[in-house]
Amino acid sequence: MASSDRVHVIGxxxxxxxxxxxxxxxxxxxxxxEAAQQAGGRCRSYDDAELGCRIDNGNHxxxxxxxxxxxxxxxxxxxxxxxxxxxxxxPFVDLATNERWQVRPTEGQIPWWLLVxxxxxxxxxxxxxxxxxxxxxxxxxxxxxxxxxxxxxAYRRLWAPLCVAALNTEPEQASAKxxxxxxxxxxxxxxAALHPLMPxxxxxxxxxxxxxxxxxxxxxxxxxxxxxxxxxxxxxxxVGLDFGKVQIPLEPGEQVVLAVTAPVATDLLPGLSAxxxxxxxxxxxxxxxxxxxxxxxxxxxxxxxxxxxxxxGIVSTTSSAAEAxxxxxxxxxxxxxxxxxxxxxxxxxxxxPVERVVKEKRATFAATxxxxxxxxxxxxxxxxxxxxxxxxxxxxxxxxxxxTQSGFTxxxxxxx
Numbered sequence: 228m229a230s231s232d233r234v235h236v237i238g239x240x241x242x243x244x245x246x247x248x249x250x251x252x253x254x255x256x257x258x259x260x261e262a263a264q265q266a267g268g269r270c271r272s273y274d275d276a277e278l279g280c281r282i283d284n285g286n287h288x289x290x291x292x293x294x295x296x297x298x299x300x301x302x303x304x305x306x307x308x309x310x311x312x313x314x315x316x317x318p319f320v321d322l323a324t325n326e327r328w329q330v331r332p333t334e335g336q337i338p339w340w341l342l343v344x345x346x347x348x349x350x351x352x353x354x355x356x357x358x359x360x361x362x363x364x365x366x367x368x369x370x371x372x373x374x375x376x377x378x379x380x381a382y383r384r385l386w387a388p389l390c391v392a393a394l395n396t397e398p399e400q401a402s403a404k405x406x407x408x409x410x411x412x413x414x415x416x417x418x419a420a421l422h423p424l425m426p427x428x429x430x431x432x433x434x435x436x437x438x439x440x441x442x443x444x445x446x447x448x449x450x451x452x453x454x455x456x457x458x459x460x461x462x463x464x465x466v467g468l469d470f471g472k473v474q475i476p477l478e479p480g481e482q483v484v485l486a487v488t489a490p491v492a493t494d495l496l497p498g499l500s501a502x503x504x505x506x507x508x509x510x511x512x513x514x515x516x517x518x519x520x521x522x523x524x525x526x527x528x529x530x531x532x533x534x535x536x537x538x539x540g541i542v543s544t545t546s547s548a549a550e551a552x553x554x555x556x557x558x559x560x561x562x563x564x565x566x567x568x569x570x571x572x573x574x575x576x577x578x579x580p581v582e583r584v585v586k587e588k589r590a591t592f593a594a595t596x597x598x599x600x601x602x603x604x605x606x607x608x609x610x611x612x613x614x615x616x617x618x619x620x621x622x623x624x625x626x627x628x629x630x631t632q633s634g635f636t637x638x639x640x641x642x643x
Contacts, residue, residue: 231480232256234641235468237455240268241627242615243486244438245299245634247447250484252302253638257447260470262454266439269590270627272429275512278541278583282512283430285587286536286545287627288524290315292413292420295632300424300434303441308433310425315418318522319348320571321384323529326350332418340418348385355381359415362386362407368596371398371406384528392526392533394594394624395506395547402596405624412623425523434627455487458495464611477611484637486615489592500601502592502618507553509546511564514581516540521572530567531560542568549586557584591625592618605633605640613637 232255236247239261251257265271272283289296291311300306317330328349333340340346341353348355358375365374371390375382375398382398390398390406413421426433442449459467459476465483468475477483485492489501511532518539525535531552532544544564546552552560565579592598602620605613615637616630623629 231478233258233478233481234484235260235475235477235481236484236486237468238262238268238486238615239266239449240486240616241270241299241434241630242617242634242637243268243484244435244442245295245631246484246486246613246615246638247634248299248303248438248441249635249638250641251442251445251447257442257445259442259447259449260453260455260468261449261451264451266449266451267431267435269587270430270630271435272431275583278512278514278581280514280540281429282541282543282583284585285430285508285510285590286534286543287430288534289424289627290413290420291422291424292416293626293628295635296628298635299438299631303434303437305433305437308427308437310427312423312425315421315423317421317423317526318524319384319526319528321349321528322567322570325570332414332421334418336415336417338415338417348381350380351385352381355379355385358386359407359410362403363411365403365407367402367404367600369403370596371401371403374403388526388528388533391548392545393626395508395591396594397548397550400593400595402594402599404596405594405599408622409624423524455491455495458483458485458612460609464609480611482611482613482641484613484615484634484641486634486637488589489616489618490589492614492616496607499607500603502598502601504593504595504598505589506547506591506593507549507586507588508590509549509553509560509564510585510587511544511561512583512585513542513565513568513579514540515542517542517572525571527567527571530571531563532567532571535568535571537572542572544568547590553586553588557586560584594624605636611641613640 236259247257247259315332320327331346394401453470457469493499534545536543561582604620615633617625619633621629621632
């Protein structure tokens with residue numbers, strides 16, 4: 228029987244794009260299907276009519292040590308769409324005290340920056356950072372608050388904000404081991420791995436459009452408005468794709484990457500173990516041009532806003548693990564978040580500009596010990612089917628790094 232080089236990639240979020248571009252670079256024939264009318268999933272840009280400008284549907288931070296993300300950016304030729312800061316500097320403000328500080332790791336892996344008080348989190352001691360090892364050695368069932376003293380300044384200003392921002396899960400529920408591993412793989416690698424990358428324009432222009440252009444240049448087929456209804460399974464493999472009005476039988480040797488969300492994957496593959504508990508994120512965008520006047524991002528302690536991003540014409544906020552606030556009316560959220568922005572950026576009594584509040588109630592899986600055990604690997608019981616998505620078992624939380632890594636792993640799992 229003839230063996231085909233075609234791979235059907237279902238889902239054009241970052242995981243699907245990473246898998247598709249890696250497969251196309253390897254000479255495979257790729258067909259990419261997306262249920263929506265645009266690619267990018269939770270990591271894209273769009274024109275907002277109310278604001279009258281282009282915004283990102285979420286705020287994401289990539290750093291130089293995100294190896295999978297950096298490989299993806301290089302492979303799609305998007306390096307020139309980012310500005311990479313020449314130093315690892317992370318500014319913060321505590322709204323309760325108005326204290327400000329900068330976390331400034333030194334470039335090498337030997338963390339001598341921890342010996343310098345004005346390089347670490349304000350109010351913390353050298354010993355506080357040994358908590359990273361305690362977290363990394365925690366049991367699989369331990370949550371962050373099982374390991375750390377919640378009364379300490381380091382917990383309030385370092386560990387809790389990092390946990391919420393990176394794991395999108397409250398410390399009382401989040402996996403201690405995953406937080407420790409994340410710290411080891413980021414700050415533990417030294418400042419050279421922590422240089423922030425800021426897109427010149429938007430997430431689509433840097434992470435989506437270059438990938439689509441490369442796929443088209445390599446002859447890939449990209450089909451929008453194609454929502455997969457079901458998979459036809461027989462003889463331990465996928466033999467057909469059902470898109471409703473379009474039925475696609477698979478030829479011998481054709482393979483599939485399923486790069487959809489966890490709920491969609493479990494609907495398509497009954498019996499699949501996958502995360503089934505999720506956390507929300509609230510983003511707010513204010514039409515305000517401060518670009519070049521203030522730092523491009525700022526961590527916030529003690530506010531509803533947790534991160535503030537300053538982009539051309541727009542100031543955006545992110546509030547992760549937002550279960551306590553996500554159901555509030557958008558106008559109330561906007562007022563509270565604008566209050567945090569005005570205080571953090573020292574804008575005084577400036578009136579709130581035109582704004583847009585974006586809620587995503589199931590933004591990522593909950594990074595709890597129980598949910599981590601539900602994450603599947605890329606390989607499946609069906610020999611021509613691989614899984615991709617930040618919810619699969621990448622060893623990372625649901626981030627850009629986790630999504631791109633999952634796409635690369637799925638491509639490798641298909642083999643040839």
